[in-house]
Amino acid sequence: MKTFLPVLLLAFAPFGALQAQEAPAYVGSEACRDCHEDEAQSWDRSHHAQAWMIPSAQSVKGDFDGTKFAHDGMEVEFSTDGADYFARVTEKDGGTTDYKAHSVAGIEPLQQYLFETGNGRLQSFDVFWDTERQEWGHLYPDQDLPPVDGLHWTGPYKNWNARCAECHATDYKRKYGSQTRSYRSTQAEIGVGCEACHGPASSHIDWTTGKTPPAGLTATGFTMDWTEGEAAIQQCAGCHSRRETLEDGNPLPGTPYHQTYALSLLRPGLYYPDGQILDEVYVYGSFLQSKMYAKGVTCMNCHEPHSGELRAEGTAVCTQCHSLAGNPDFASLPIADYDSPEHHYHEPGSEGAQCRNCHMPEKTYMQVDERSDHSFRIPRPDLSAETGAPDTCTTCHEDKDPAWAASRIAEWFPDAKHRQPHYGSAFVRAQIDPIRASGDLLGIALDDGQAGIVRATALYLLQGAASADLAGQTAILLSASDPLVRASAASLQQAAPSEERLRRLMPVLGDPVRSVRIAAAKAVLNVPSSAMTRSQQAVVGAGVQDWQRSLRTRLDYPETHLVLGGLALTMRNAQAAERAFRAVVEMDPQRAEAWPMLVQLAHINGGPQAARRVVKEALEKVPGNPALLQLQEDLSR
Numbered sequence: 001m002k003t004f005l006p007v008l009l010l011a012f013a014p015f016g017a018l019q020a021q022e023a024p025a026y027v028g029s030e031a032c033r034d035c036h037e038d039e040a041q042s043w044d045r046s047h048h049a050q051a052w053m054i055p056s057a058q059s060v061k062g063d064f065d066g067t068k069f070a071h072d073g074m075e076v077e078f079s080t081d082g083a084d085y086f087a088r089v090t091e092k093d094g095g096t097t098d099y100k101a102h103s104v105a106g107i108e109p110l111q112q113y114l115f116e117t118g119n120g121r122l123q124s125f126d127v128f129w130d131t132e133r134q135e136w137g138h139l140y141p142d143q144d145l146p147p148v149d150g151l152h153w154t155g156p157y158k159n160w161n162a163r164c165a166e167c168h169a170t171d172y173k174r175k176y177g178s179q180t181r182s183y184r185s186t187q188a189e190i191g192v193g194c195e196a197c198h199g200p201a202s203s204h205i206d207w208t209t210g211k212t213p214p215a216g217l218t219a220t221g222f223t224m225d226w227t228e229g230e231a232a233i234q235q236c237a238g239c240h241s242r243r244e245t246l247e248d249g250n251p252l253p254g255t256p257y258h259q260t261y262a263l264s265l266l267r268p269g270l271y272y273p274d275g276q277i278l279d280e281v282y283v284y285g286s287f288l289q290s291k292m293y294a295k296g297v298t299c300m301n302c303h304e305p306h307s308g309e310l311r312a313e314g315t316a317v318c319t320q321c322h323s324l325a326g327n328p329d330f331a332s333l334p335i336a337d338y339d340s341p342e343h344h345y346h347e348p349g350s351e352g353a354q355c356r357n358c359h360m361p362e363k364t365y366m367q368v369d370e371r372s373d374h375s376f377r378i379p380r381p382d383l384s385a386e387t388g389a390p391d392t393c394t395t396c397h398e399d400k401d402p403a404w405a406a407s408r409i410a411e412w413f414p415d416a417k418h419r420q421p422h423y424g425s426a427f428v429r430a431q432i433d434p435i436r437a438s439g440d441l442l443g444i445a446l447d448d449g450q451a452g453i454v455r456a457t458a459l460y461l462l463q464g465a466a467s468a469d470l471a472g473q474t475a476i477l478l479s480a481s482d483p484l485v486r487a488s489a490a491s492l493q494q495a496a497p498s499e500e501r502l503r504r505l506m507p508v509l510g511d512p513v514r515s516v517r518i519a520a521a522k523a524v525l526n527v528p529s530s531a532m533t534r535s536q537q538a539v540v541g542a543g544v545q546d547w548q549r550s551l552r553t554r555l556d557y558p559e560t561h562l563v564l565g566g567l568a569l570t571m572r573n574a575q576a577a578e579r580a581f582r583a584v585v586e587m588d589p590q591r592a593e594a595w596p597m598l599v600q601l602a603h604i605n606g607g608p609q610a611a612r613r614v615v616k617e618a619l620e621k622v623p624g625n626p627a628l629l630q631l632q633e634d635l636s637r
Helices: 037-042 194-198 202-207 227-239 357-360 383-387 391-394 403-412 424-432 434-446 451-463 468-473 475-479 483-495 500-506 514-524 532-553 556-570 574-587 593-606 608-621 625-634
Strands: 066-071 074-081 085-090 094-104 110-116 123-124 127-130 134-136 243-245 261-262 363-364 368-370
Touching: 037 127, 037 194, 066 134, 085 110, 094 123, 123 451, 202 357, 261 514, 363 451, 363 608, 383 391, 383 403, 383 424, 434 451, 434 468, 434 475, 451 483, 468 475, 468 483, 468 500, 475 483, 475 500, 483 500, 483 514, 514 532, 532 556, 556 574, 556 593, 574 593, 593 608, 593 625, 608 625
Parallel strands: none
Antiparallel strands: 066 074, 074 085, 085 094, 094 110, 110 123, 110 127, 127 134, 243 261, 363 368
16 A cells, blocks of 8 residues: 555645755765875774674674574574675564675674665664674563564664664665655765765865865865864764654754754653653763753863764863863863862772763663763762662662762762752652642743753643643743754643734744744644734744655654644544554554554544444554553444
8 A cells, every 4th residue: 555645745835945055065985085094094993984884704793604593483594605694584473584684783882784675675683793792682682573563673663764874874865755665765975974074075175176165165165164162062963862853864064953853852761850861862962961061062072073982091081171270171160189089989990980980870772882871960869769860879889779879978078069959850740740840840941040951841841731821931932042942932832822822933933943943833733724814824834834844754754644643633634644544553553552543533534334444453453452442342332
């Protein structure tokens, strides 16, 4: 069955051609090497350079010499003929398929292998090579993932084209065909090459011959200016963040982050209530919480940009600023000896004396990949009982509890200002009762001393207590300097009366930042056109077109069709909604939230018999689902 492009996407004016100036051409990393040999050699050994590679004796680290791996009824036999690398996979349902490794992802501490499964689809295999233990492992050893599950390695959530490739390639474009459900993906270069960060280099090469770069480029002919600190952070953040993409593939380097991504906030399931990392969130959302970010520290103050390695070993990377010598670039930094027992109260040189172990706790992802929290927080074991978040003290002192750790810190730092009330307390209360927590959340949202991502999260959590009064009290934040705050404030305006909502959001629909405009468009979508003037209809239509373009680039996501189904219902188009929810369950039959909607829509569009057929089909895919069983009972009466 062909994928249906819901009529919602066609309900407004057609998509206009982009008017952006023509960008320079990509030339490949090798073209940079002659003039930038030192940087090229540093990059050669980086994880960026080895993020995606063609299989070869040099790139493949796994043992393909007839080795076998078995897990939960699935077996794999790895082999090589010296030129190509193969995996014979016998799934737990008994089916056996031979795959040739298409490409290699990553270099350490684990390496994954990509197999092509038809229609241009690349899938990342769940069996990985552990480069430290020198053995095969499984990414999800505790999960039951048969081939029919959407989370199986052949399913939509493990699709390399859609979920991974844009951060492992240079100038990547997904090019998904919704009618054929196939990919014609392209890239200028696999791996994160020079131009992935600096931008296409053809005008730069012209500049080296004496030509003046076109208007809009840097003085040396690039689209990206690495001398501007915030722009540099946002360029790194494009891949080092948990976010929703608003475009197909890589934006042109130098494009502001919030024009092409909607950053995930400190939501339950992604972060602990106090902002510590929980799920894979890829650094940026953590860093935005930090005082270091607020004071102008950039990624490259700590990381060498071409090798990706730290600029110094151990505590030295921190004491380049946090020391008696200080750092003139950060004049507000207190001058003190932090690398001493008087500060860390541990034996010099011990694990407890390492800055990162107290201020950058690690969490393991993908079974073996340890990643550090980049919020650089002060340890608060006194909050652990309330927030459920881990504390770094008892991570090491496993025989102790957070109360013991809190008492020791209070003893060491009796006058510390860091034990003041924390937003995490309000966030955890909001998960239980957002209405009772609304006063505290409002205070956090209006506090410009808090990090923007914290304020935006407070506004997000206030949606559980949304009211016209709250919409009015937060309307001032529609003009906040931080786009995260503006976008969350726009979403909260859905609780305002239509006339007031339109009045407040008309300027926001013209915001220079796309993610903010889209948030505003969502907030006015259910305002009837009869309540708008002609000029308001035009502004709202333009905002919805922004959203349309974004959705159109993600039609290979089951999640997108869930959204489209909801939007079609908002516009009272039951047939379009049914087709959207049908697309969801065709991509992922286990999306239980889509089936009840599909049953009800089948009843509306086709009558009781059609609904009964869908209920039967649904219970075969998600047996025992309470909502479906209730619908089955209702339809049998």
